[in-house]
Amino acid sequence: xxxxxxxxxxxxxxxxxxxxGTPTQESDIVTKGYVDKHxxxxxxxxxxxTALKVITASSRFDKNVIFVENTTTLYSFDAESSASGDDxxxxxxxxxxxxxxxxxxKFNTQSLFKNLSDPSNPSAGYHYLYAKSDGFYFKNSSGVVxxxxxxxxxxxxxxxxxxGSAPAKTEEHNETVFxxxxxxxxxxxxxxxxxxxxxxxxQIVMYVGIYSSxxxxxxxxxxxxxxxxxxxxxxxxxxxxxxxxxxxxxxTLAKQYREISLDLTDSNGKINSVSVTAGDxxxxxxxxxxTGESSSDTADTRFVPxxxxxxxx
Numbered sequence: 001x002x003x004x005x006x007x008x009x010x011x012x013x014x015x016x017x018x019x020x021g022t023p024t025q026e027s028d029i030v031t032k033g034y035v036d037k038h039x040x041x042x043x044x045x046x047x048x049x050t051a052l053k054v055i056t057a058s059s060r061f062d063k064n065v066i067f068v069e070n071t072t073t074l075y076s077f078d079a080e081s082s083a084s085g086d087d088x089x090x091x092x093x094x095x096x097x098x099x100x101x102x103x104x105x106k107f108n109t110q111s112l113f114k115n116l117s118d119p120s121n122p123s124a125g126y127h128y129l130y131a132k133s134d135g136f137y138f139k140n141s142s143g144v145v146x147x148x149x150x151x152x153x154x155x156x157x158x159x160x161x162x163x164g165s166a167p168a169k170t171e172e173h174n175e176t177v178f179x180x181x182x183x184x185x186x187x188x189x190x191x192x193x194x195x196x197x198x199x200x201x202x203q204i205v206m207y208v209g210i211y212s213s214x215x216x217x218x219x220x221x222x223x224x225x226x227x228x229x230x231x232x233x234x235x236x237x238x239x240x241x242x243x244x245x246x247x248x249x250x251x252t253l254a255k256q257y258r259e260i261s262l263d264l265t266d267s268n269g270k271i272n273s274v275s276v277t278a279g280d281x282x283x284x285x286x287x288x289x290x291t292g293e294s295s296s297d298t299a300d301t302r303f304v305p306x307x308x309x310x311x312x313x
Contacts, residue, residue, distance in 0.1 A: 043060075043064050043065065043066040044066070045066065045067040045068070045069055046066060046067075046068055046069070047068075047069050047070060048068060048069070048070045048071070049068060049070075049071070049087055049091060051068075052066065052068055052075060052091055052100055053091060053092070053093055053094045053100075054093075054094050055093065056095065056096075057093070057095060057096035057097075060077050060093070060098070061077065061079070062077060062078065062079035062080070062098070063076060063077065063078075064076065064077040065077075065103070066100075073102055073103065074102075074103040075091060075100040075101060075102055075103065076100070076101050076103055077098055077099070077100055077101075078098060078099050078100075078101050079097070079098040080098070081098060081099035081101065082097070082099070083099050083101075085099070086123055086125070086126070087123050088102065088122070088123050088126060089101070089102045089104075090102070113130070113131035113136075114131065115131050115132055115133050116130045116131060116132065117132075118137070118139060118145055119139060121139065121140075121141050121142070121143045122139065122140070122141050123141060124141045125141065126140075126141060127139065127140050127141075129148070134147075135147055135148065136148040142268065144201040144202065144268060144269075145199065145201060146199040146201060146202045146313060147197070147199045147313075148313075157190050157192065157305075157308045157310065158190060159178070159188045159189070159190050159286075159305045159308070160188065160189050160190070161178070161188055161189075162187065162188075162189060165185055165186055165187050166186065166187075166188075167179050167180045167181070167184075167186040167187075167188065167303065172302060175304060175306065176304075176305060176306070177302040177303060177304055177305075178302070178303040178305065179300065179301075179302060179303075180210075180221075180287075180288050180300070180301040180302075180303055181300050181301075182217075182288075182297060182298050182299060182300055185287075186287060186288070187285050187286060187287035188285070188286050188287075188303065188305075189283065189284065189285050189286075190283075190284045190286075190308070191281055191282070191283055191284075192206075192264070192281065192282040192283075192284055192310055193279075193281055194276055194277070194278055194279060194280045194281070194282065194312065195278065195312060196278045196279060197278070197312075198276075198277070198278045198312045198313075199313070200269055200275050200276065200277050200278070201268055201269045201275070202269050202312065202313055203263065203265050203266065203267050203268070203269055204263075204264045204265045204269065204276060204282070204310065204311070204312055205261050205262065205263055205264065205310070205311045206223065206261070206262040206264055206284060206308065206309070206310050206311075207259055207260070207261050207262075207307075207308070207309045207310075207311065208221070208259070208260050208262065208286065208303065208304075208307060208308050209257060209258070209259055209260075209303075209304040209306075209307025209308070210257075210258050210260060210301050210302060210303050210304065211255050211256060211257050211258060211301075211302050211304070212251050212254070212255070212256075212299045212300060212301050212302065213254055213255060213300065213302075214251050214254060214299045214300065215251055215252065215253055215254040216250070216251055216252075216299075217250070217251055217298040217299035218248040218249065218250050218251070218297055218298050218299060219248060219249050219250075219251065219258070219288070219297060219299050219301050220246065220247070220248035220249075220288055220297040221246060221260050221262075221286065221287075221288050221301070221303075222243060222244050222246045222262070222286070222287065222288065223243070223244045223246075223262040223264065223284050223285065223286045223287075224241055224242070224243050224244075224284075224285045224287075225241065225242050225244070225264040225265070225271055225282050225283070225284050225285075226238055226240065226241045226271075226282065226283040226284075226285075227239075227240040227241070227271040227272070227274055227276060227280060227282060228280060228281040228282070228283060229274075229277070229280050230277075230279040230280050230281070235281075239272075240271045240272035240274045241271065241272060242264070242265065242266070242271045242272060244262040244263050244264070245263055246260065246261075246262065248297060251299055259307075262284075262286070264282055264284065264310075286303075288301065
């Protein structure tokens with residue numbers, strides 16, 4: 001009988017795998033831990049943001065990607081993020097640390113938009129942009145809907161000087177100007193036609209140009225707007241009015257051109273809580289807050305009528 005000898009190399013049994021370094025060759029083998037750490041991991045879709053928030057800490061991992069059905073968007077989990085949540089771009093889990101971050105992309109080609117109905121209001125500080133059958137619309141967190149590109153400049157603006165309170169009209173630097181003098185009760189009037197393309201609920205703002213020969217002192221221009229509703233109000237109605245919220249500005253340079261914005265409506269497109277609609281007329285009376293009133297308006301001012309613009313969107 002032949003006897004054979006075998007030599008075995010043995011060691012203690014262990015269930016721990018040795019540390020695996022970064023793979024460098026096509027045939028290198030990596031562990032699941034390395035893959036979890038370095039590559040995006042898919043996860044079953046959830047119905048909405050609420051369902052995304054309740055995913056437990058043991059069921060989410062860094063770089064997990066998940067599809068949220070009702071927003072048709074992807075979110076990636078960042079285990080180290082502590083960004084403030086907004087329930088849109090950043091989702092804070094109900095339990096544990098980390099954040100779900102909305103996956104966005106940069107567009108460098110045309111995109112196809114399906115016509116939609118008005119959505120629910122977005123979170124505060126955000127707008128929705130979406131398509132309808134007649135163009136693109138936006139909606140803010142207050143529920144105000146506006147059409148993108150709506151408004152325009154309306155008809156040309158003509159300023160008239162009422163008898164008894166008209167500022168002097170002259171020409172300076174090859175331009176017609178009105179001279180608003182300090183301590184004088186002077187005003188100008190213009191009627192603004194609201195264009196047919198205006199979307200109700202959007203603030204209307206007038207921009208005017210002024211300058212002063214003074215290198216110091218204060219200017220406080222303001223406007224009072226009167227809403228004249230089509231097929232409703234008399235042309236001289238003063239029932240619904242609004243004073244703009246301007247504050248004084250201080251001159252620092254002689255003849256410095258200044259642009260002043262006059263809020264003809266509130267942020268929701270209303271005058272005296274009444275909505276402005278397409279086809280209405282707004283009577284605008286512009287004057288200055290006199291020295292004897294609540295502010296110190298101390299500089300003579302040149303008003304440039306051709307530097308007037310109205311923004312309806």
